[in-house]
Amino acid sequence: MRLRLDKKVVRAVVALAASALTTTGCILPLPDFGRRPEAAAVSPEPGWRLCPEIAADLLGKAPSGYTFECKTVQVPQNWHKPDDGQTFDIEVMRARATDQRDRIGALMVNPGGPGASGVDLAAYLTLGLPAEITRRFDIVGFDPRGVGRSTPVDCYTDADLDATFASQPDPVTQEEFDEVLALTKKMADGCKAKYGDRLGLFATEQAARDMEAIRLSLGEGKMNYLGYSYGTLLGAVYAQLYPKEIRAMVLDGAVDPLQSSVQSSESQAMGFERAFDNFSAWCAKNKTQCPIDGDARAVVEKLMQEADTNPVGNPDGRKATAGWIFWGVVSSLYTQARWPDLGQALADLQDGKSEAIFALADSYADRDANGQYTNLFDANAAVNCADDGKPASVEDIRRLQSEWRVKYPLFGAPLAVGMLTCSVWPAQRDPYPTGKAEGAPPILVVGTKGDPATPYEQTQKLADMLGVGVVLTWDGEGHTAYPETRCINKHVNDFLINLVVPPPGTVCPPQ
Template sequence: MLAAGCTLPGFDRGGDNNRRGPASTAGAPDWKPCPDIPRKLVGRGAANMRYDCATIAVPGDWNATTGKATGDGSNLEIALLRVRSSKQQNRIGSLLINPGGPGGSGIDSAVYLSFGPSFGGLPDDVTRRFDIIGFDPRGVSRSSPVKCISDADLDSTFGYEPDPESQASFDGLVALNRRIGETCGDRYGERLRLFSTEQAARDMDAIRTAVGDEKLNYLGFSYGTLLGATYAQLFPRNVRALVLDGAVDPRQDLIAGSESQAKGFERAFDNFTNWCARTPRDCPIAPDARAAVTEALDKAQASPVRGEGGREATAGWVFYAVISSLYTESGWEKLAAAIESLRGGNPKGVFDLADAYAERDAEGHYTNLFDANLAVNCADDESRPGVDRIRALQSQWRTKYPLFGAPLAVGMLSCEFWPAQRDPYPTGAAVGAPPIVVVGTTGDPATPYEQTAKLADMLGVGRVLTWEGEGHTAYPQTRCITDAVDAYLVDLKVPAEGERCPAR
């Protein structure tokens, strides 16, 4: 499985922006109170916030319609959640949210962001001026979800040897990916191509018109930057303000994107190990954290520790615990503690980290995050490197990126056996769009900082805002970033060219 936040390649369609015309005007949403959603997610709703839910119907295939949802059974349902503050005043419009993935739930993210700055949520300046609209993109969670990977196959995928060196082990991973592709193809057939990023971007314009906004305001994280960039190319004149945080370079191909992630995670892991060496009181696996993690992976491969219910902490689960911990700087202490506990025969910390990443519950059931992740990535991806090429890169990247190179190489097997036609997204300028803020974090593992300027340059109207921090995405983690983004969203004040924000 490729790490969430990665993307797969597209190609330049000649810059024919908005070539199929605007999306249809969906009927006004029939909003109904839904306080049960925040209660289920976090136990309560945020103070002074109201939660309402609705669905809109969109064409299953925007390329095959006149831009209107039909009654022939081909529509898809897009689930929406609106958060509105009781202190709202001088309303600007709606702010559409996408958390990335692909496969992440925008509804869940809107709930979390509604809790305000004290809990890592959106600033009051934003919630007072906008309705916050979370949506689950097509195929995700509550929006005509795609579900075709069994819990057993997901357990096998995440638990599999991260770097299958022997031919037999590598062939086993090939067979697992082939089976997943065939199962999803049998269940959905050619409908799998409809879960592409471009189709989802057209859904976003239907949401914009449905909620009554003349122009779109959008906050996209990680993969959400690719989704937002696609929207900007298709509907440049429908943009008011777009914030793209954790930028993806849409022009990189599958191999380049996977190697970029390997390099990004390796750099983030080095930052973690340096932190361990500097702060040994907070890092029980200091002074050599890399050696401790490598040893944990080797031991898990040879003799995995058994946890509650006999579940084995294989090298795959240890590896995904490492991946999970690098998404936030606060995860570093958890990783160090988990590896130290694993040394003592307790794998709970490893499972907690890995399960949070995989969205696996205590009973071993998964959400459809990675079903949707696979469906979107494979619909977007036109390239197939081939099994032999992937095998060769596994060996090469093992040397260049010792911990992450080989796993990211074999991760490219995921789409190798995908049966459906592909629908690559456009990769050109957003001609006619206003300035778009593209935020990058220098220590980002999943969407490495080098991609930030590339996305801004491709769009032609991008303005880079840099956070010299750690982890995946920046807003609204620090005052400097928060102030700059808020000024742009509220007052359309574009950050200064080359503006940088310190880590603290």
């Protein structure tokens, strides 16, 4: 199972939305923009339908001061053969503040994944974005093809996903490795049996072309776009295909499109090792918030070893295997706000209690209390593997597993094993283009120095590939930066509203 790219603000805003909503999401400090006016009774524009129930379901209550409208945009299944009559339905949400003034247009958003819902993000960001942005822009989110409400790829069973997350993240013996390989192949073959040749149609280039169809359906002028994590790759591909249709584009948590899947996995292994080292140093200095007995790295390694023979039980019947522990650790490193949660979860495991580590792991896996998963990882595999023109072979993965175990002791081997998904994926490949966005205006590329999932080193590489990229740096921790601090907000807001590019070399402080 490859590490997915993610946007932490999604779960953060959910956690802040209403005390009645139960969530395992991280809690981030978001500025108080004041109470908005109550929503007025409105009728939807032609082609749209009112859909406040989506925001209410996600947030406990639809935020006041906004209208929520949805529409379905039909797109060709295969943009390389657009006239064959086969279409996908793409679900779009528009959140519009009732106190808008000096409106600029629509701001299209994507949370990453691949596999995360942009419709959900549009609802969440009504609470998360600065008011000066929501007063000038409609927030438009869409579920990319194969995701959520947009002709979803749904071929993994809950039982197989449970088995995947529970499995040994670093299967050392050949027998263990073969068990992981067999499960991975079973799941991939199940997707092929259900979707056949359509599996290859969920590639990033196809989704980028869908974005242009959405822009045209909105009746707006040029594209304004805010993409997080994998959403930066989606935006970069759009910029190459439609450079002259862009007004303002912000890519936060940059993916380097030029790297191979092997390079991407190794980059993440390095990024998560660095983030875990930062967590370990914090833990050593903050024992009241990280009450573990011993060095954090040694504690995790020991707990995972003990789990191989004597895993801690959980009230829901699951056992805290090395796999579940590993994914709990991964989940907590996406934001520094979750470091205390990880510290407490590890301390609880030392005391024979596993609820906290499962809460972290389930948050990452998008698994609810009933053991049901969303289609996040189904879509994640379909998109990643359709994009991957030259996946690593099983033999190469086995070799890299040994090499990376030495270079990246906690995350290297699991990241190598995660590449098995695309190695055995039985679908046609459709790699995205890589090149300059000739004719595009400046594109703001935001990077975080402590980012584990899209390491900071990728930021300049994406900017350079596009040829028009301007880097804004946050000297902080966690995955993605906007809207984290006043400095970041100032520069991103000024860019989106006034098209003002930050001075070269701008670095925003941690706080």
